[in-house]
Amino acid sequence: MNRISKNSLRAVALACATLAASAQAGEVEVLHWWTSGGEAKAVGSLKATLQAKGHTWKDFAVAGGGGDSAMTVLKSRVVSGNAPAAAQIKGPSLQEWAAEGVLANMDDVAKAEQWDSLLPKVVSDIMKYKGNYIAAPVNVHRVNWLWANPEAFKKAGTKVPTNWDEFFVAAEALKKAGIVPVAHGGQNWQDFTTFEAVALGVGGTEFYKKALVQLDPATISSPTMEKVLTTFKKVKDYTDKNAPGRDWNLATAMVIKGEAGMQIMGDWAKGEFVAAGKVPGKDFVCVAAPGTAKAYTFNIDSFALFNQRDAEKTKARKDLAVAIMSTEFQETFSLNKGSIPVRLNMKMDKFDDCAKASSADFVATAKTGALVPSIAHGMAVNSAAEGAIKDAVSQYWNSDKMSAKDAMGKIALAAKTR
Structure with a gap:
């Protein structure tokens, strides 16, 4: 990310504005690498949620490499001034992208949806840059x-x-x-x-x-x-x-x-x-x-949202963030993915014993300080x-x-x- 030239990144805002003017209103192009059966089914539920709100979902799936291939494509898209509306990015890479000024501030959505009270601080901190939310967490994988x-x-x-x-x-x-x-x-x-x-x-x-x-x-x-x-x-x-x-x-x-x-x-x-x-x-x-x-x-998947100038696309982007953190999507996605919801107030009735144990430990370690990033x-x-x-x-x-x-x-x- 740091190798991207400043001149190229300055061109992103202008290019995105031009792109937004010609794009379909309310369209959300989403870059991700969830292409396996269960993952694709989970993404489908997110797509359906956005479509129900009147938006258009444009799928941009890049398979392989555990996300490495997707990040290579994303960097080329940003440099060329054609960034997607949302992209699957995680961990410290979120801050690296935010430092370039290309990610949207999501504080209005986070405040309205009370994300600070729904997420462990160690998780919400990763989703923020200089105190502002710049990503929405999707799920939690326990690694150990x-x-x-x-x-x-x-x-x-x-x-x-x-x-x-x-x-x-x-x-x-x-x-x-x-x-x-x-x-x-x-x-x-x-x-x-x-x-x-x-x-x-x-x-x-x-x-x-x-x-x-x-x-x-x-x-x-x-x-x-x-x-x-x-x-x-x-x-x-x-x-x-x-x-x-x-x-x-x-x-x-x-x-x-x-x-x-x-x-x-x-x-x-x-x-x-x-x-x-x-x-x-x-x-x-x-x-x-x-x-x-x-x-x-923990290993947490998350979506960062890129700056959009068009009002309809901005509304669609915000609705995407709300949908990602909704109890319905959090449950559906993790049931398909084998992970657990990142929200702390979720019912685990539909999950198996391994997931229930993982969720209980996630909540407990969030309180003791033993919840650590992988x-x-x-x-x-x-x-x-x-x-x-x-x-x-x-x-x-x-x-x-x-x-x-x-x-x-x-x-x-x-x-x-x-």
Whole structure:
């Protein structure tokens, strides 16, 4: 984002004004990367809500790359003076876009809809730039989950772990029973997802905040970080040789089939179990990653709205923001996506046991300060630092010779990336 020239961005306002003059009144073009079955169905409900208010929905879906492809397209659209009305953007990237002056102030909608009272402060802060709302949150994914196959654990004669000592006892028992202990896909974001779970479970919430949100040099170089890295690397001993390059859903399939005992992955993994006809609490178990029962790493999807000059398009944009935060959409979307609503006052009657547990923990940790952003999923630090740290973590994971102290040095250096 920072590489976009100021001259190009100054042209955005004029170009958007020209575009708005020729666009259909009340049209909302929405850029997103929700293209799978459940996601597409959820987006359809949002589209229907806007159409019911008399607006025209123009779908702009860009599949692939977990949003990377969509962001590339978005940047080119903004530079060319043809920004969509709304775009799926999340985490610190919201502030980077807002700093360029291209996002709309949504305070009037937020105040009328009482967003400050409906969202945990740690969430609303991410949705704001210099105290003003510039995005509407859609849902919450809990990242620090451990998924387990109860039959595999029964066969191995061991129990689902609640801390890292128990984790390695269980892993050893699964290994002896001929079951892959940990289903993993050797991709850097999957390595990083495991790493942040270990950091939270071994180091605790305050350590996590200082090391992976504030990027505090002293904490990154501390004995606790060395213990985190040592524990993290030990996990790899219990993955299989075919892990490198494996997609996350194929790793989940290993747990579903009983080929593997457990997987550390966000709650999107639940969709794979449910799609396979499995029932939570019976065919699979969802528990907090070892040592993290009283903490919650979140990944929140959100929509930023771009400045519009046309009155009808501005009205449509505001109606979109209202619809996103409505109880109806929050429920429908998360039921399809496997996530939970971001609103704090939602009824969870229609949700499964995993989602109910996630919601209860979301509310509880919001009060205790243990609700923390996932660095592995773009919620904690700027994209440049995140990418550099992610690479350093994967280098350590994949190296037979790099020590934990060497890895600490690489992470410390990566944390300075801007």
